[in-house]
Amino acid sequence: MRPHFPLAADTTYLNHGTVGVAPKRVLAAKIALIEEMERAPSRFMLRELSGEMPAPWRQGPTRMREAAGKVASFVGARADDLVFTPNVTAALNAVLRYFPLERGDEILTTDLAYGAITNAALYRARETGAVVNVIRMPYPTTPSAARDAIVEAYGPRTRLAIVDHITSESALLLPLAEIVAALKARGAAVLVDGAHAPGAIELDVPSLGADWYGANLHKWCHAPRSCGFLWASPELQEGLHPSSISWGLDTEFASRFDWVGTLDPSNYLAAPEGIALLREWNFEAVRDYMHRLAWEGARHLAERWDVELGMPEEMVGTMATVPLPERAGTGHEDAERLRLALLTEDKIEIQLHAFRGRLWVRLSAQVYNDMADVERLAEAVLRRV
């Protein structure tokens, strides 16, 4: 599968989960869209894109709604409930900015959440006098231990919980529907960080029961960067705006987000090409290949490094996090030194971080990876630590 991607031939790229690479065909679709746009820029941007002005030559939905509809159908949603955002960060910031909070209210999140998203919650808490409760998650873990830790942290002032579908550095697929149901039964609103879910696992967003679901399409869904989405349950769309207010103020949910001023829409409009490719490649087979490589790869690394994995297979999607031998170091500086050496000297790009006094790698398994990549990493680390 590697020839489908523009990756440099001299690098072992095991970091798709951090910065994904778009397939060549998707990049070609994006360039074709840009060329089409530049042939008649005003017509495309003002009349066809989101319907700011009439386009009598076109039938059916605007370009943005057409693309959003294709993404929505891939994740089980209605087109009207899904809007494009540049990334999941923008999607979650929009919800945080709109969600009403008072002094002493609590936003619940975990120490496995992505740091930048926790920052967004902290910023909102500063503005409102709310507090952010970052709970310590059990690790090693199981689905029920993870679920119980989050649900039991619900308290009388919890108003909003931010829950990961697949956690970031630890790469754990959480039992999201169960967590959402329990939190909502207790009275919390639930905002999901689904950064790593679309294209990595089978996804039916509305059935998860959350209030809002933000995600990236530029990681596992093969969209060009920058491309994410925000799904909002129909009764929670009023008052929810993008972080930059534009002409959509006081219009419907979708049109508020479809025209946020003159931004390049080519990534959004090319997103359906990534989904078309996944379907052509047989999405089920692709998922199965990536999952097996992540899990078997993690087991292989654990065996080569003589370490224990901290999660069962059911918590692994397309990424798996593996501890390094203890002698590799303990802190951020050790992690950065080793990561840089792997990159510059061994030409291996891998997410490598410090967590709870130990170093870990997060292995990303895309269709262009195979076990030879994993073994190259195993061997390079053993040579260095």
Ligand SMILES: Cc1ncc(COP(=O)(O)O)c(C=O)c1O
């Ligand atoms: C769980 C999680 N949330 C949010 C993000 C942020 O993604 P972006 O920078 O594309 O908004 C990441 C990035 O890796 C992530 O892992």
